[in-house]
Amino acid sequence: MKAVVYYGLRDARVSEFKEPELKDDSVKIAVSYCGICGTDIHKFNGKGGSRPVIPPVALGHEVSGIVEKVGKKVTRFKAGDRVTADPNWSCGSCYYCQRGLTHMCENSAGVVKGMAEYICPPEKNVYKVPDGYPLKYAALTEPLSCCLHGIDLAGIQTGDNIIIVGMGAMGAMMVELAKISGANHIIVVEPNISKKTRAFELGATMFIDPSCEDVNQTIKESDIKNIDKVIECVGLKQTMENALSYAGKCATVVLFGLGDPEHPVSFNQYEAFKKELVIKTSFVNPNVSQRALDLLVSGKVDAEKHIVHVMEMEDVPKELAEKTYFSKGKVLVKVSGKEK
16 A cells, blocks of 8 residues: 655655554554644654654554445444544553553554555544544544643633643644633744734634743733643743743643653743642543544534645655644645545
8 A cells, every 4th residue: 555654764755555454353444634743743853752663654643534344343333434543542451541541551552554545443443423524624633632632631711811832733723622611811822923813713812922022021911810721732842941931820731742852841840839830741632532523523623724734645755854834734644535
């Protein structure tokens, strides 16, 4: 089958790759669309993802597609069903799974390599997309589910004042989810001023360019009494450190962006102590895929507002290297492009 394959540092090519095996409990899916994720960029640059990366391996995990065949033990799906899939498999029986921490599974595995013509995830990882809902939009289920987990960790309460640092694809989804969650002030901190209009369309109430303004001073002058939640969606050392400095008293800070292991974060623990901060990180998307899909299908999250470009598989290696569209929002790869 044809796939976008990672062969090593900054080396990704469209080439022939072995089809995944259809096991008795698996669903063979002909991929329609696959999103480009920040972890794909990390892998391309030799930084790794949620799990160790052993090349050659097909990239991508944000998928939608059409069921082509099912394993002998599969009961919930049939050929022709329109579906999406969670790429993170857990065993269900280890120490962490038995305590409900499936994303910490000792035997976890990635079961979707989506920039390929076919994937064969286990049935339990597959979700049916309702008839009539575009598969192009359904490919946003996985990234939205990751954002939902981050929102859950933040614990936004109605009326909270929050800051979202960075408005790439994930930050933009966080803005919309924060609005749905009932946040009062939603402040986007983003140096790319061209994203300002879109931020307000998605629910932001304030947009601050940190390259031109002192974020804390601007907030103080706006008479916002306290920043209750901060969600960092960039993953750079500086933006994560800044996120901690933006937090108000008794605030929760979620470091959502995927950081560089070679550049650990430093912070003033005494200042954090005085504010009694809660600092959390967010790892993958445990048990939220159906909620994410439901939000998309209901229209409460507007998929069209988040997709900035759809490209062919052959264009992916250049995009991984140059990030021409990725820096603006969610980029989809058209694998088959079929809707049914």
